[in-house]
Amino acid sequence: MLKKTILCAAMAIPSFSGLAVEAGNIYQGDMQSPVFECRDQVHAQYSAEEQKLVDTLWNEALIYLKTYADALTTSTTADCLNSDIAVYETTTPGFSRMCIMENEDMKKMVKHIYQIVNNPDAAKRCFAPRKGESWLTMPDAGVLAQSPVAQWIDRPTISEYMDSVETSENARIHGQVFARHFSEMATGDDIVMPKTFARDISANALPNLWASVGWVPMYAADSERNQRNFDNIRGGYAYAEILGHWGLLRINAINGEPVGAEVGMVMQQVDTFYPYHNHAISEIYYTIRQPACANQFxxxxxxxxxxxxxxxxxxxxxxxxxxxxxYHNEQSAWASSEPLTDPLTYFHANTIHAFEIDGDCEARPHEKAIVTVWARSNANREHNDYGNTRLCESAENPNTPAIRGQTIRCDLTKQKW
Structure with missing residues (x-):
């Protein structure tokens, strides 16, 4: 049975760039002239031509953020008012679902996004293309070739990063394949938006944003943590932040309230297993790629x-x-996700989770990935940074990957109230 969220009727509030903005349960006063405290003071000077490129990237970022917030607050059933439905636990019969906007972290994140898109000139002071940031990467071809913005930003490509970082040879090979086929993974007819999305915000529609955002191959480099990881994930996984402490739009606080939202996208190559892991921060995913067969994702x-x-x-x-x-019937504890069926998942703090992306039904699995619209909600807390994503390990063989079908061991962060 769904938990229900009680929200007031949606009300119209000011719009940007001709896009109508609706926000359920948002106090209209919060939308009027909010004060943005930037994480960095952005003072870059641009030529007229460069400013056009920055403006293009900014406008695509606003479209992405606004469409995302609208999706979270759109009902697909009478069980949820002004809220989409998310799966949050898969070990219960039929899986556990909830109205995602019943969570306080989601309400705060959505409010902050609406404050941004309704006050774009003020928020833009905290926006920068991150030109010259060598630890942020870009696609190697395809999407990059379609984006004059990304070509101007000119950061290292994913393949250049994989060549420069200390990593295993096998992970490097997987990373080069991922880099070479990034565009085939991110675009195409099998990229499908869930029903709550009013418009396409994939790389098909927003190529400058997807090429320029700044991709992070999070697990590529050798580390103590990556002893518990698989080489194909180390090379075949990357995320990017639009809004967030490491993203293009870096805001510490709005009206004095800390901004913990990290909003962006994630790609995980097909035929990989992202091992069991956990973190002390809530996280959500929308699947936006149609699988090649049932139960692929x-x-x-x-x-x-x-x-x-x-x-x-x-x-x-x-x-x-x-x-x-x-345990008995363990295979039933894995939820299948696709754009039109259970596209949204929400992981509470310390939820142990994993992603298995099957490649058996793909004609060319090395050219495909699961593509998701992704967010974390309370990264402003000290123990919630990426370094505290904890990979579980084999209980029998510590410091090796936690393999499905075995006993696994995980370290959970004790929550403080």
Missing amino acids: KTFAVQEGNSLVKTVSETTDIREVELDTN
Whole structure:
């Protein structure tokens, strides 16, 4: 049974660039002349031609953010008022779903997005194309060739990054394949927006944004954490932030309220298993690529209070747990996601989750990926940065990947209230 969110009727508030903006449960006074505190003071001077490129990128970013907020606050069933539905746990019969806008972090994130898109001139002071940031990467071809903005920004490409970083040879090979076929993965007729999206915000429609945003191959570099990872994920996974502390639009606070939202996109190559992991920050995904076959894109999610999660030890900061993934009917604990069926997932803090992307039904699996619209909601908290994404490990062989069908061990961050 769905938990229900009680929200007031949507009200019209000022618009930008001719786009009508509707915001359920948003106090109209919050939309009027909010004060933006930037994470960095942006003082770059641009020529007239360069300013046109910056403006193009900014406008595509606004379209992405506004469309995303509208999608989260759009009902697809009478069970949710002014809210989309999200799967949040998959180990329960039929999976657990909720109205996503019942979560306070989602309400705050959506409010902040509407404050941005309704006050674009003020918010733009915190926006920068991140030209010259060598740790942010760009696609190698295809989408890059279609984007004069990305060509002007001229950051290292994904393949150049993979060549420069200390990583395993196998991960480097996977990274080069991912880089070479980025455009085939990000574009095409099989990119489909979920029903709550009023417009296409994929690379098909916003090529400058997807090429220029700044992609991070999060797991590429050698590290203690990556001993618990698979080489094909280390090379075949990247995320990007539009809004967020590492993104194009970097805002510390609005009207004195900390902004914890990180909003962007994620791509994970087909025929990979993103291992069991957890973090002390809530996270959401919208699937926007149509799978090649049923059950191709599978998600596992179990909350920390589930009886399957057993405590092994505890410190003041960490709860070490084990989860036996070899239980009866375990295969039923994986939810299938596609744009028109269960496209949205929400992971509460400390939810142990994993993504299995099947490649058996793809004619050319190396050219395809699951593509998602992604966000984290409360990154302003100190323990919620990317370094605190914890990969689980094999309980039998510590510091090796947590493999499906074995007992896995995970470190959960103790939450403080």
